[in-house]
Amino acid sequence: MLSRAQEKLLAKVQKPARYTGGELNSVVKNKADVKLRYAFCFPDSYEIGMSHLGMKILYSLVNERADAWCERVFAPWEDMETLLRENHMPLYALESGDALSEFDMIGFTLQYELSYSNVLNMLDLGGVPIRSADRTDLTPIVVGGGPCACNPEPMADFFDIFLPGEGEEVTNELIDLLIAHKEKGSDKLTFLREAAKIEGVYVPAFYDVTYHNDGTIEAVTPKETAPAKVKKRIIADLDSVYYPEKFVVPFIDIVHDRAVAEVFRGCIRGCRFCQAGFIYRPIREKSSDTVNRQAKCLCDSTGYDEVSLCSLSTSDYTGIETLIPKMFQWALPEKINVALPSLRVDNFSEELMEELKKVRKSGLTFAPEAGTQRLRDAINKNVTEEEVLKTSAQAFRGGWTSVKLYFMMGLPTETLEDIAGIADLAQKVVNEFYKNPDKPKGKGVTVSISVASFVPKPFTPFQWEPQDTMEQLVAKQKHLMENVHTHKIQVSWHQSRTSFLEGVFARGDRKLCNVIESAWRKGCKFDGWDEYFLFDKWMEAFEENGIDPAFYSNRRREFSEILPWDHLDYGIRKAFLEEENKKAHESVTTPHCRQKCAACGAAKLNGGHCDAK
Amino acid sequence: MQNDIRIFFTKTGMAKYISHLDLMRCMSRAFKRAQIPLWFTEGFNPHLFMTFARPLSLGQESLCEVVDVRLVGEMTFKEMQTRMNAVLPRDITVVGVAKPVHKPSEIAVAEYAIKLFTDSPNALCEYIQSGFEAQQITVLKKAKQGRKKIEKEIDIKPNVLNFEIAPQETHVLLNVSLTAGDQNNINPTLLLSALTAGFPSEIENTEILKTKILMEDGEQFC
Numbered sequence: 162m163l164s165r166a167q168e169k170l171l172a173k174v175q176k177p178a179r180y181t182g183g184e185l186n187s188v189v190k191n192k193a194d195v196k197l198r199y200a201f202c203f204p205d206s207y208e209i210g211m212s213h214l215g216m217k218i219l220y221s222l223v224n225e226r227a228d229a230w231c232e233r234v235f236a237p238w239e240d241m242e243t244l245l246r247e248n249h250m251p252l253y254a255l256e257s258g259d260a261l262s263e264f265d266m267i268g269f270t271l272q273y274e275l276s277y278s279n280v281l282n283m284l285d286l287g288g289v290p291i292r293s294a295d296r297t298d299l300t301p302i303v304v305g306g307g308p309c310a311c312n313p314e315p316m317a318d319f320f321d322i323f324l325p326g327e328g329e330e331v332t333n334e335l336i337d338l339l340i341a342h343k344e345k346g347s348d349k350l351t352f353l354r355e356a357a358k359i360e361g362v363y364v365p366a367f368y369d370v371t372y373h374n375d376g377t378i379e380a381v382t383p384k385e386t387a388p389a390k391v392k393k394r395i396i397a398d399l400d401s402v403y404y405p406e407k408f409v410v411p412f413i414d415i416v417h418d419r420a421v422a423e424v425f426r427g428c429i430r431g432c433r434f435c436q437a438g439f440i441y442r443p444i445r446e447k448s449s450d451t452v453n454r455q456a457k458c459l460c461d462s463t464g465y466d467e468v469s470l471c472s473l474s475t476s477d478y479t480g481i482e483t484l485i486p487k488m489f490q491w492a493l494p495e496k497i498n499v500a501l502p503s504l505r506v507d508n509f510s511e512e513l514m515e516e517l518k519k520v521r522k523s524g525l526t527f528a529p530e531a532g533t534q535r536l537r538d539a540i541n542k543n544v545t546e547e548e549v550l551k552t553s554a555q556a557f558r559g560g561w562t563s564v565k566l567y568f569m570m571g572l573p574t575e576t577l578e579d580i581a582g583i584a585d586l587a588q589k590v591v592n593e594f595y596k597n598p599d600k601p602k603g604k605g606v607t608v609s610i611s612v613a614s615f616v617p618k619p620f621t622p623f624q625w626e627p628q629d630t631m632e633q634l635v636a637k638q639k640h641l642m643e644n645v646h647t648h649k650i651q652v653s654w655h656q657s658r659t660s661f662l663e664g665v666f667a668r669g670d671r672k673l674c675n676v677i678e679s680a681w682r683k684g685c686k687f688d689g690w691d692e693y694f695l696f697d698k699w700m701e702a703f704e705e706n707g708i709d710p711a712f713y714s715n716r717r718r719e720f721s722e723i724l725p726w727d728h729l730d731y732g733i734r735k736a737f738l739e740e741e742n743k744k745a746h747e748s749v750t751t752p753h754c755r756q757k758c759a760a761c762g763a764a765k766l767n768g769g770h771c772d773a774k
Numbered sequence: 775m776q777n778d779i780r781i782f783f784t785k786t787g788m789a790k791y792i793s794h795l796d797l798m799r800c801m802s803r804a805f806k807r808a809q810i811p812l813w814f815t816e817g818f819n820p821h822l823f824m825t826f827a828r829p830l831s832l833g834q835e836s837l838c839e840v841v842d843v844r845l846v847g848e849m850t851f852k853e854m855q856t857r858m859n860a861v862l863p864r865d866i867t868v869v870g871v872a873k874p875v876h877k878p879s880e881i882a883v884a885e886y887a888i889k890l891f892t893d894s895p896n897a898l899c900e901y902i903q904s905g906f907e908a909q910q911i912t913v914l915k916k917a918k919q920g921r922k923k924i925e926k927e928i929d930i931k932p933n934v935l936n937f938e939i940a941p942q943e944t945h946v947l948l949n950v951s952l953t954a955g956d957q958n959n960i961n962p963t964l965l966l967s968a969l970t971a972g973f974p975s976e977i978e979n980t981e982i983l984k985t986k987i988l989m990e991d992g993e994q995f996c
Contacts (some may be wrong), residue, residue, distance in 0.1 A: 163788070168979075169979055172833060172979070177832075181791050183787070183788040183789070183863060184863060185800075185803075185861075185862075185863040410863075412791075412797075412799075412863075413793075413796055414799075463807070464802075464806035466802075466806065495806070496820050
């Protein structure tokens with residue numbers, strides 16, 4: 162419930178419904194009835210944050226407890242931030258309207274590196290000191306999770322705890338512990354000592370990092386109760402893990418405004434550039450009955466007319482052939498669209514396409530990722546040109562007239578020949594359209610190619626590789642454009658500057674904490690949004706702190722170097738990643754996990770069990 | 775026409791920040807959750823057939839919103855109301871379900887209860903009162919001349935059918951009837967901007983509540 166003063170601001174901002182709360186299925190409790198208040202913060206706009214499945218799961222999970230109340234907090238848009246600061250009002254949680262500083266636990270999900278400045282901004286707006294060392298009371302405890310928690314070092318000074326891995330179990334264990342320590346009246350250090358004993362809890366202040374003269378890490382030494390290596394948490398059985406029966410249904414249009422059913426975690430593919438493909442291992446699937454039941458339940462409770470299946474590479478789900486007919490049985494009569502994102506060209510069958518045509522037709526997107534077979538082999542994207550062309554031809558026969566192709570540039574071992582290959586492949590897809598004798602009259606074809614800049618990430622075989630410099634990327638973009646000869650091919654790419662910054666933080670260490678604070682003090686926020694990204698301010702911040710960003714992004718690391726994330730255990734063996742790196746430089750592929758187990762090591766997290774075996 | 779159903783609902787509190795477009799999506803999802811058997815359009819993208827009598831401006835509350843739908847199965851009005859209220863978000867409430875009597879195009883008048891919060895209610899009350907008593911109430915209204923967007927000055931005094939005004943402890947209470955409908959619709963914010971222009975102290979907050987929609991003859995729209 163908002164106060165009159167808060168409401169007054171709403172009359173002056175764009176999209177006030179971002180800040181009102183009160184959406185269907187949002188949970189309001191009496192704060193006197195709960196022992197712990199949890200603020201789940203998403204460091205980006207409401208529209209982005211509300212689309213995030215992890216938040217929906219943890220929000221419902223915590224609110225199932227009678228003794229805790231979870232609320233949502235998003236980064237306010239600039240107009241709202243200005244009003245809050247002008248009126249000396251704190252950033253508040255949507256359900257209660259209470260300031261962030263009133264919460265016992267503040268959880269941030271770190272989905273991408275370019276949201277780091279927003280974390281600082283939200284803490285500050287909420288009246289919470291940004292540095293862990295300046296928060297001396299037991300509460301609030303600031304916790305971070307999500308994919309970036311696999312190398313949270315650049316944010317180490319701002320968080321009390323990171324939770325690498327999956328949050329469903331460890332969140333509850335941490336809440337239990339904090340409630341107990343609140344009741345005992347413990348101090349913060351006592352609580353953190355106990356917390357560090359929980360598997361999957363990383364207390365960054367309990368590790369001393371020393372550096373060599375060249376800036377590389379000399380040693381990471383645990384102290385207090387901290388383990389030498391923090392093992393990420395995983396959920397052993399996805400069929401029995403908690404999954405929400407309800408989603409909060411927003412009033413305004415958000416990015417992914419639909420019901421979402423998760424089908425599996427992990428990925429069998431082993432594409433060498435893809436962090437998600439490694440950090441969510443081992444493979445664990447839900448049964449098609451569970452997925453079907455959860456999807457139906459969500460559609461009933463939300464009224465959504467679209468449900469999507471969520472996982473990496475969804476068509477690798479072994480239950481897909483049984484699941485789709487089950488879902489269509491109830492979805493079609495209720496006019497509910499079933500969306501299947503993330504399909505791969507190599508197993509996109511004619512039958513599946515026929516099924517998809519029963520519901521609304523959306524765009525077709527393929528991700529060959531690289532322009533030549535040699536480079537696709539190097540990155541282990543086991544897709545052939547023949548498959549891309551065959552599937553495109555099939556889609557064109559099915560009535561599609563536009564295809565989207567995703568590529569990357571700046572990949573290890575890449576040459577200008579590989580860049581030209583991107584344009585060649587797109588041209589061949591255009592040609593496939595005109596080969597179709599039944600092509601629709603009077604209609605052209607559009608092949609959109611989207612080229613992202615490759616950013617090497619931790620826990621991938623490319624974690625030692627130098628990232629292309631901005632100059633190299635710009636030269637490659639130019640080369641690509643010189644090889645595109647038709648308007649039927651539309652090219653778009655990422656800003657090389659944002660990719661550069663992303664690269665610095667992805668593999669950064671604790672020396673970057675000061676840089677992030679300086680940049681935020683200079684006004685950096687919403688760095689993922691082109692209109693807010695202040696590259697020059699970031700460069701000033703590096704300069705002032707005596708940090709060369711190229712040290713992190715453009716430098717090749719020795720295999721023997723201690724990496725900033727080496728004390729986090731994601732199951733994947735470092736020797737396996739090294740092996741994969743060497744194979745990449747020889748353009749040798751690794752078969753996917755169902756063809757042959759590559760012995761990545763992740764199964765040890767699950768008692769040796771992996772659903773790909 | 776045989777199965778057309780009219781649903782009367784209120785949209786108050788935080789729901790005033792839901793825009794008309796968002797309201798349409800919200801209601802269509804609510805009908806789905808309530809499992810009321812309604813007619814869908816039969817085009818390539820079937821969607822729920824739903825007609826709102828008058829859109830409500832963002833930031834205004836209402837006790838008299840109306841949406842028409844078409845029933846394709848059996849269900850009592852009472853059952854529909856109960857089911858809808860079980861699944862609607864807080865601050866949107868169905869207050870009646872009935873067979874439509876009038877056409878939405880017959881709506882001619884809307885009544886509003888307006889609260890203007892200020893430190894000096896008495897002064898503001900007099901200021902607005904004198905505005906009403908002036909020869910004309912001129913406002914700038916956005917209009918179109920062909921394709922060109924223009925602003926024109928119009929006198930809306932004839933559109934103000936009735937008003938009562940009284941100072942309260944924290945605010946001024948204004949009850950006003952304005953012409954409404956497809957042709958002569960007057961948004962109360964437009965009237966307020968004309969009546970409060972030039973008032974020396976700040977008006978902190980304005981609450982606008984639509985209380986009734988009427989026909990030309992003063993009969994309630996139903």
